Amino acid sequence: MAAGPNRKTWRWRANPRHYRCHVLGDVTFVYNHLSGDTHMLNLVSIALLNLMAERTFTLDELAAAFPAHMDVSADECPPGVVWRLFDELDEVGLVERSGGA
Amino acid sequence: MRRLEDYGRRAVRQALRRGTLVLHLGPFAMQLKADSRALLAFLLSMYGACHATLEAGVLADFSLHVRAPNMIRRFVRRQITPDPGFYFPTVPLPRPMAPLALEMGMNLAVALQCFRFAIYHAGVVADERGAIAISAFSGGGKSTLTAALMEEGFRLLSDEFAIMGLDEPGLYPYPRPVSLKNASVEIVRAFAGAEEMSTTLTGTPKGDIGYRRARPHELEMMHEPAMPKLLLFPQFSLDAEPRAEKVEPGDAVMRFIAGSPNYHALGEAAFGSLMAFADSVAAYDLHYGNTADSIALVKDLWREHGS
Known part of the structure; x- marks a missing residue:
């Protein structure tokens, strides 16, 4: 899903009812019920997906919350990295808009 | 169920020509139709111990016709091609290579038509x-x-x-x-x-x-x-x-x-x-x-x- 110009003010979430996970070694395979596609996520990507399954976030809230979720400093996990990971999840349809700002 | 080799060569040839020969292999039943001596000899040699039925009306998972690609190639510079019942681009083969067409066709049928496994x-x-x-x-x-x-x-x-x-x-x-x-x-x-x-x-x-x-x-x-x-x-x-x-x-x-x-x-x-x-x-x-x-x-x- 290509998000529009207002995406930073939208709230986003991951809905676990739409996918199924299976951990294999250092990676997690995710089956997306909506697309029928299988994705292989590394430890960081699955952590972001799991965080977004807990509640909704704006992109700024997500960038602020993710370093603590990973137990690293904000310098080690800058917003650009978080947003790039988010974009990848958005691109394959694993996260969705949950409502307005 | 009888093995293919338990039937007479003549009965197998006739069933193969009619398209009523069904090989029962593992989870699949494969109906075969062909008019080729090379293919008949290959079947009897390589699949002789397989369970098979020759009578019409047996339910099959897949149907494979090994045939000439067109009318001309039935008679002139004879060729043969597998027809699994759907279009798939295959290179026609010289008629003596019918066993290869059979094997390719059986692979195609299972690979592209099986959805139970x-x-x-x-x-x-x-x-x-x-x-x-x-x-x-x-x-x-x-x-x-x-x-x-x-x-x-x-x-x-x-x-x-x-x-x-x-x-x-x-x-x-x-x-x-x-x-x-x-x-x-x-x-x-x-x-x-x-x-x-x-x-x-x-x-x-x-x-x-x-x-x-x-x-x-x-x-x-x-x-x-x-x-x-x-x-x-x-x-x-x-x-x-x-x-x-x-x-x-x-x-x-x-x-x-x-x-x-x-x-x-x-x-x-x-x-x-x-x-x-x-x-x-x-x-x-x-x-x-x-x-x-x-x-x-x-x-x-x-x-x-x-x-």
Whole structure:
């Protein structure tokens, strides 16, 4: 899903009812019920997906919350990295808009 | 059910011409139609011990017609092509290569029309401890290794397909002849014996092709699935030093999916069985330069993982 110009003010979430996970070694395979596609996520990507399954976030809230979720400093996990990971999840349809700002 | 060889040659020929010959192999019934002496001889030789029916009206999973590509090629510079009931671009073959058209057609039918099982491109052998799946690109040595392991006490489940249940990882037998190319034909003939091999088809688009027959006990056990324990990716290259390198489970799964014609069509059921499969197997790249080295590598790995 290509998000529009207002995406930073939208709230986003991951809905676990739409996918199924299976951990294999250092990676997690995710089956997306909506697309029928299988994705292989590394430890960081699955952590972001799991965080977004807990509640909704704006992109700024997500960038602020993710370093603590990973137990690293904000310098080690800058917003650009978080947003790039988010974009990848958005691109394959694993996260969705949950409502307005 | 009677074996194909229990019927007379004349009855088999007539049923083949009518299109009522049905081979019952593993989970599939394959209806065949053809009018070719070469194909008839191949069927009786390579599939003689298979269960078969000749009467009309038997339900089949797949239907394959091996026929001339057009009216002219029935009579002039005669050619033959597999017709699995849907359009698929295949190169017409000279009529004496009908056995190759048959095998190609049977592969096409299962690969592109089966949706009761998840299909992966791999050879599979098994013993009482479990199954070994052998996945390789063309020329990697899959069929040669499969045939070699048959001589080492393993039973053949399939040379071409790992046929996996949905939501469970058991591998189902489909014991058709092992397809061998070029130098592999003589290598396997040397250890399996000439009486177990088909006539070699020379000058085919894939080079020289020969088939190693499935054995009677493998056909008797064709309804007994095996649980996978080992997934191998053989990479033959002449004079290579033998070594086995562990493959990360995630990489192994991605490679295995790449060799499936129907994984994406089957959805979550195939995902479930593939994940269970990945949990149950250890995966290795095998590098070797000759058959003896490949067998030694597999034996070592089987001692470690086949329990």
